[in-house]
Amino acid sequence: MAKPQKKLFLLDAMALIYRAHFAFSKAPRITTRGLNTSAVFGFMNALLEVLNKEKPTHIGVAFDSARKTFRHEQFPMYKATRQSQPEDISVAIPYVKKVIEAMNIPMLIMDGYEADDIIGTLAKRASLAGFEVFMMTPDKDYGQLVEDHIYIYKPAFMGKSAEKLGVSEILERWQIQDISQVTDMLGLMGDSVDNIPGIPGVGEKTAQKLIAEFGSVENLIANANQLKGKLKENVVQFGQQGLLSKQLATIHIDVPVPFDEDALILSEPDKPRLSALLDELEFRQMRRRLLGEDYDGPVPQTAPTQKSTGQMDLFSAPAASTQSKSVAEPTGADDLPFIFDESSATGATAPEPAKPKSRRAKADVAVVVPEASGASATPVPDSPAFLNFEMEEVEWENKPTGPRRTIYSVVHDYRLVDTAELRASLAHYLSLQEAICFDSETTAIDPVEADLVGLAFAYRKGEAFYVPVPPDRQEAQAIVDVFKPVLENPGITKIGQNLKYDLLMLKKYGVEVQGKLFDTMIAHYLIEPEQRHNMDDMARKYLNYEPVSIESLIGRKGPKQATMREVDIEKVVEYAGEDADITLQLRDTFLPQLETNKVTKLFEQVEMPLVQVLADMELEGITVDTNALADLSATLETDMRQVQQEIFQLAGGEFNIGSPKQLGEILFDRLKLDKNAKKTKTGQYATGEEILSKLEEEHEIARKILDFRELIKLKNTYVDALPLLISQRDGRIHTSFNQAVAATGRLSSTNPNLQNIPIRTPRGQEIRKAFVPRSEEYLIMSADYSQIELRIMASFSGDETMLEAFNQGIDIHTSTASKVFRVPLTEVTPDMRRKAKTINFGIIYGISAFGLSQRLKIPRKEAAQIIEDYFVEFPAVKAYMDKSIGQARNCGYAETILGRRRYLRDINSRNMTDRMFAERNAINAPIQGSAADMLKIAMIRIHDYIRENRLKSRMILTVHDEVVFDAHRDELDMLRENVNSIMQTAIPLAVKMETGIGVGKNWLEAH
Structure with missing residues (x-):
């Protein structure tokens, strides 16, 4: 019987950590404690991919030594130009090491050597011992190690599947004849990341030609006289530098480490330790993947100082722990311990809390009824007569250390209110309160389609009341009517989590909730804009409390998932009561924090009225003309076929346009559009939008392919999808507006996402034609702010040229072009205006010379000159930008005109990439956020105006800086005049605000 294949995976930890960090850089994963776990999460995903798909028998993870290596002795400037390690990576490294320890995987570290040297040495020795070896890394330098039985394993990344690179793939990638020539290529090219100099003027293409002709760096130098011109001069002058670079790029395979295959055997993880760590990192889904749904093993209160498994390291010594800082001294070349080097992590602290996005879904619920709470029956004057009891005082403060509280460990009393007498008693006591918390339980997440299942109320910590509502609409209405006076009482503050949902539900039952509102989701959004805002996460962070899971009540999402109405009433009482109780606790927590952050006024006067x-x-929704959509769908189908045939004619034959592989072969092999076209990691040519846009001027086929893709997107994503979103209740589309998603303060929408409807192409604009008024008595009216962000920039900076242009009605782009290109207004050409428009909008986002050159398709030097000239002519704008960055560096956040904050965790980062991204936000966030504030205030005042004057017209949509109305024909003139006035004066500024207002039989005509 054949022995099973021995399969060893050696992971380059730092390469995988860096890759994961930057993959999440634009949307980092932040825990409720403010810890950036992106790098840890990405590393674990890569690790689990290997364990699950590749089934290694042996595994090890290598780290670079924190101390200088032999390469620094050869070349003191080795890696000297690297940017400082991002702080979030410094914080992540100890966690990654804890994960590896908990997984019982050996860590491979040795002073004076880098991870690639350790991996190279072990790979060669393992191969001789009969292993198939996979070096898991995205680093191209490992190509020099590949041979029979040794491969590079590039894990899946950004939608690309994993790759296994053997000898043939490496030779093809470098266009060389022998694996040994990889180091020659690296020596000639150099490496800017590691500050390996190479030979000046030699890039990859030149290096390939030189190696093809001369075979090696040494032979090239010996025959430099055969070269010509500047290349010859550089090889002669910098030949020894090329040799040094080759040596620096060579991975050493003689590190003094023995190969002990038993120490590398894949072992079972330390489940209790891993469970505790995953809880700390808030990796709940990953915890289920690793430990299973039902794992509830013991959690160690303190981490052990040594591995408890008894597993030996590669040198027969007990594996070192992350808790132990003392390391045994080496006693000989064959007895050198692999150590855990903590020096790279010393002084690392968790970043300041960041900011979020969600909420405990209304259709969710979960809880197993606990034993009786043990509450006594001593009367309490302010409780309903049927709930008179005296509760033991419960401590709810956030205690980050110690066990997390649950419904089973906290004294509480959640009561069922299911008779007329009990409902009347509860309504009476609710009417006596200054503030009450309420929550609705429903049959679905969509409030327009859902029915009410019950209402939960709370007004004192530790107690809550649940009122079930039957499916019969008449009976349900009668029960809701009992609480209508309380809910409509303007003197009682209403507290809730994602109150918009509850307000929508109650509107369907004839209840207009009045009084001050306190939405805990929105409050937390203002306090921590980029963290998660769902109730469960906030309860964990601020109350050290773990709420009941919805899935424990109704099951996982899917066709078999139950509804709340099908759950045992006792369980619903506990779940719903907990919802209301915890939300009440969170309100008490957030009230002082709103004051501390100086956003109480923004919360009470803008976000809550909104x-x-x-x-x-x-609830109003908007009517959609399904016939118009059907006609457009047919037109798009015809257009697609026509464009497809045109592409085939230009390509010289039919092929699958949707296949990147076939498309790349047509463009670059058959038509040879780009001689320098690069292939992706999967060996295919890149054919993304950016690539095709660059090829438009070279060949018509590129434009046709972009057109074809646009047609497919329009048809599948919008035209054919919109009719599926029409409500069965009223035949209208009810988009959901998200108030607590964008950190800038802007509103977003889902189902459908109105912000993403394409309007730059004629076919995309046709989609808006399908949005129509509700009847013949109405028209669509659109009111749109004109250049709102540029006007705010003018006001904030106080730039006289910009203010004069806006206040005197001069076209701002023409004015800018006149200044930058130093010509009179009358001599500004369309091309000058186009460039000025690009820089006007780009400057708000901190555009670089490279970015401007890409957008204008001009040389970077010319773009840099345009930016320089702009700042000469608009010095106040430059001063504002510098001031914004300086203020953000001092306080750690940027602020809008109304005090909305955008926290910038990396504004003082040593890493240039992270710091520059934060600096751009420091400039843009106050402008974009103030534009959002202005639109919100305008919407509130327009809403009040419509209600106070009892107009038939309704505000139905908002997209970006635009508001859309179902406008009654008899009210058009009055509505237009007042909407224009309200929008222009929403926030008084030094600049004149303007709006564009249009009217039509559909949204396209109006806009």
Whole structure:
């Protein structure tokens, strides 16, 4: 019987950590404690991919030594130009090492050597011992190690599947004849990341030609006289530098480490330790993947100082722990311990809390009924007569250390209110309160389609009341009517989590909730804009409390998932009561924090009134002409076929346009559009939008392919999808407006996402034609701010040229072009205006010379000159930008005109890439956020105006800086005049605000 294949995976930890960090850089994973776990999460995903798909028998993870290596002795400037390690990576490294320890995987570290040297040495020795060896890394330098039985394993990344690179793939990638020539290529090219100099003027293409002709760096130098011109001069002058670079790029395979295959055997993880760590990192899904749904093993209160498994390291010594800082001294070449080097992590601290995005879904629930709480029956004057009891005082403060509280460990009393007498008693006591918390349980997540299942109320910590509502609409209405006076009482503050949902539900039952609102989701959004805002996460962070899971009640998502109405009433009482109780606790926590962050006024006067506005808009919905969509779908189908035939004619034959592989072969092999076309990691040519846009001027086929892709997107994503979103209740589309998603303060929408409807192409604009008024008595009216962000920039900077242009009605782009290109206004050409427009909008986002050159398709030097000239002519704008960055560096956040904050965790980062991204946000966030504030205030005032004057017209949509109305024909003139006035004066500034207002039989005509 054949022995099973021995399969060893050696992971380059730092390469995988860096890759994961930057993959999440634009949307980092932040825990409720403010810890950036992106790098840890990405590393674990890569590790689990290997364990699950590749089934290695042996595994090890190598780290670079924190101390200088032999390469620094050869070349003191080795890696000297590297940017400082991002702080979030410094924080992540100890966690990655803890993960590896908990997984019982050996860590491979040795002073004076880098991870690639350790991996190279072990790979060669393992191969001789009969292993198939896979070096897991995205680093191209490992190509020099590949041979029979040794491969590079590039894990899946950004939608690309994993790759296994053997000898043939490496030779093809470098266009060389022998694996040994990889180091020659690296020596000639150099490496800017590691500050390996190479030979000046030699890039990859030149290096390939030189190696093809001369075979090696040494032979090239010996025959430099055969070269010509500047290349000859550089090889002669910098030949020894090329040799040094080759040596620096060579991975050493003689590191003094023995190969002990038993120490590398894949072992079972330390489940209790891993469970505790995954809880700390808030990797709940990953915890289920690794430990299973039902794992509830013991969690160690303190981490052990040594591995408890008894597993030996590669040198027969007990594996070192992350807790142990003492390391045994080496006693000989064959007895050198692999150590855990903590020096790279010393002084690392968790970053300041960042900011979020969600909420405990209304259709969710979960809880197993606990034993009786043990509450006594001593009367309490402010409780309903049927709930008179005296509870033991419960401590709810956030205690980050110690076990997390649950419904089973905290004294509470959640009561069922299911008779007329009990409902009347509860309504009476609710009416006596200054503030009450309420929550609705429903049959679905979509409030327009859902029915009410019950209402939960709370007004004192530790107690709550649940009122079930039957499916019969008449009976349900009668029960809701009992609480209508309380809910409509303007003197009682209403507290809730994602209150818009509850307001929408109650509107369907004839209840208009009045009084001050306190939405814990929105409050937390202002306190921590980029963290998660769902109730469960906030309860964990601020109350050290783990709420009941919805899935424990209704099951996982899918066709077999139950609804709340099907769950045992006792379980619903506990779940719903907990919802209301915990939300009440969170409100008490957030109230002082709003004051501390100076956003109470923004919360009370803008965000809370807006909740009512958005609820009304969502309930109104908008009519969609399905016939128009069907006609457009047919037209798009015809257009697609026509463009497809045109592509085939230009390509010289039919092929699958949707296949990147076939498309790349047509463009670059058959038509030879780009001689320098690069292939992706999968060996295919890149054919993304950016690549095709660059080829437009070279060949018509590139434009046709972009057109074809646009047609497919329009048809599948919008035209054919919109009819599926029409409500069965009223035949209208009810988009959901998201108030707590964008950190800038802007609103977003889902189902459908109105912000993403394409309007730059004629076919894309046709989609808006399908949005129509509700009847012949109405028209669509659109009101749109004109250049709102540029006007705010003018006001904030106080730039006289910009203010004069806006206040005197001069076209801002023409004015800018006149200044930058130093010509009179009358001599500004369309091309000058186009360039000025690009820089006007780009400057708000901190555009670079490279970015401007890409957009204008001009040389970078010319773009840099345009930016320089702009700042000469608009010095106040430059001063504003510098001031914004300086203020953000001092306080750690940027702020809008109303005090909305955007926290910039990396504004003082040593890493240039992270710091520059934060600096761009420091400039843009106050402008974009102030534009959002202005639109919100305008919407609130317009909503109030419509209600106070009892107009038939309704505000139904908002997209970017635009508001859309179902406008009654008799009210058009009055509505237009007042909307224009309200929008222009929403926030008084030094600049004149302007709006464009249009009217039509559909959204396209109006806009």
